[in-house]
Amino acid sequence: MKKKAIHTRIQSFKFLEGEIILKKYKVIKLLGSGWEGEVYMLKEQVTGIELAAKFFYPHRNKNNKALKFHAKKLYKLRHCQMVIQYFTQDTIIYKNIPIHFLVSEYVEGEVLHKFIKRQKHHALDFFQGLHLLHSLAKGIAEIHNLNEYHGDLHSDNIIVKRHGLGFELKIIDMYFWNFSKKENLQNDIIDIVHIFHESLGGQKTYHKQPQCVKSIIRGLKKTLILSKFKTVHRLINHMETMAWE
DSSP states (O other): OOOOOOOOOOOOOOOOTTOEETTTEEEEEEEEEOSSEEEEEEEETTTOOEEEEEEEOGGGSGGGHHHHHHHHHHHHTTTOTTBOOEEEEEEEEETTEEEEEEEEEOOOSEEHHHHHHTSGGGSOOHHHHHHHHHHHHHHHHHHHHTTOOOSOOOTTSEEEEEESSSEEEEEOOOOOOSSOHHHHHHHHHHHHHHHHHHHTTTHHHHTTSOHHHHHHHGGGOHHHHHHHOSSHHHHHHHHHHOOOO
């Protein structure tokens, strides 16, 4: 009688600070974890350059499909300013299991969610919020111009590098959803409007917002948003020609 194979699902790699990987990289710290795996800040031993590496859980990366998806998409979008730069991929053996990881640039900055919470009243004023939305929309437009999409934009996967009159942003992670291309592009538009709404304090402040803000958020009703902004370019044009209050 054959024994059933036991497949251990890795829940966390728990790499330690200072640990050396493949005699090439030193672990600096854990940057975050998600459905597909964990992201660590590494330092390349030879050059001292700081990098980010996403280690994929094997049950989320069967036949290395998830890593290939991310690598190819990042490479295709390499000229888009908001997208992090892909460098290479590699493999380690962890608990006798091959673990594939993707190495990309390490982006210094602050996660947007934390940036918003750090502001007075945990929100941006409407003028800052509009500049944030404009920067997001311009960045997403570059991706949409290549007939690609992000797929899951939210304030925890956007990094604020610098801000002032405008925002310099980077987005992390890309997602594949089994929707039509049109639906995925539209969902990016809906997502950045939701981020705009969140950045201004959400529902508790919505009634106080000027009409120029409400004309974009439109009660967060998907059909109303998409009826006015069928493409991200229409949203950009609206913002660049709108009457300020």
